[in-house]
Amino acid sequence: MRKYHAWCFDLDGTVYRGEEPIPETVSFIQKLREQGAGVFFVTNNSALTPESQAEKLAKMGIEADPDEIMTSSVATAAHLLKVHGSVKVMMIGEEGLRKALETAGHTVVRQHPQAVVVGIDRSITYGKLADASLAVSAGASFIATNSDKAYPTEQGLVPGNGAFAGLIELATGVSPYYIGKPSVPMLEALAERHGLDRKDMVMVGDNYETDITAGIRFGIDTIHVDTGVTRTEDLAHYGEQPTYALKTLGDWKVN
Incomplete structure (x- = not known):
């Protein structure tokens, strides 16, 4: 097993399920910190800000600086700014997405947007979906923070x-x-922000179609853990396999 200098962890299904930490991952990250390895978090969850994510991790015994956390909301706001400049945005989403958009200089509006951005919204309504659909049909750019069809909670998917x-x-x-994952903008942004070399990076995640595929597309090693969406026995259905496949991170010996 290789020694990596930059460990990139998915969150939902890899570090925790809902509010429940995954003990083997928490212990593993603590050991990496003790050894001075770089620890980063790359999450498709658009609901929380990096600061809120850091607070959530701290309650689980994981130290994390907001700068080490790349969310799909932050990456989405940066993409919009890079491609379109500051724009009027109709959003479906929660506080993490709103703050990322406004911090990047965009204006959140209810009518006549230049772009429609869709993130996870646990207060979703038919009206929100209808308004977004009408705006997209009228010509607004259509951007989604991530493509996860489902995500793991304590109760299931x-x-x-x-x-x-x-x-x-x-x-x-x-x-x-x-x-978001399986696209590579978040990993690209993280590598640029911290000056990371791809040969030193590894992507750790539970979902082959997002986490592992993103790592493969970005050209870095990958570790699949059987703690969330994709079961180990289902990996055989995919073409390119992860570099390593583990039941949990408790099976990895930290050098």
């Missing part, structure tokens, strides 16, 4: 942002531009 974005796509015939 529940609908993710990909399910919401898919409804708008079905209604309008317009496909969204996805920012």
Whole structure:
């Protein structure tokens, strides 16, 4: 097993399930910190700000600086600014997305947007979906923070942002531009921010279709853990395999 200098962890299903930490991952990250390894978090969860994510991790015994956390909301706001400049945005989402958009200089509006951005929204309504669909049909750019169809909680899998974005796509015939994993903008942004070399990086995650695929596309090693969405026995259905496949991170010996 290789020694890596930059460990990039998914959160939901890898570090925790809902509010429940995964003990083997928590212990593993603590050992990495003790050894001075770089620890980063790359999450498709758009609901929380990096600061809120850091607070959540701290309650689970994991030290994390907000600068070490790359969320799909932050990456989405940066992408919009880079491609379109400051724009008027109609958003479906929660506080993490709103703050990221406003911090980047965008204006959140309810009517006549230049872009529609869809993130996870646990207060989703038919009205929000209808307004977003009408705006996309009228020509607004359509961007989704991530494509996860479901995400793991303590009770099991529940609908993710990909399910919401898919409804708008079905209604309008317009496909969204996805920012989060399995696309690579978040890993690219993280590497640029911290000056990371790809050969020193490894992506750790539970979901083959998002976490592992993002790592493969970015050209770094990957570790699949059987603690969330994709079961170990299902990996055989995919073409390119993760570099390592573990039951939990308790099976990895920290050098």
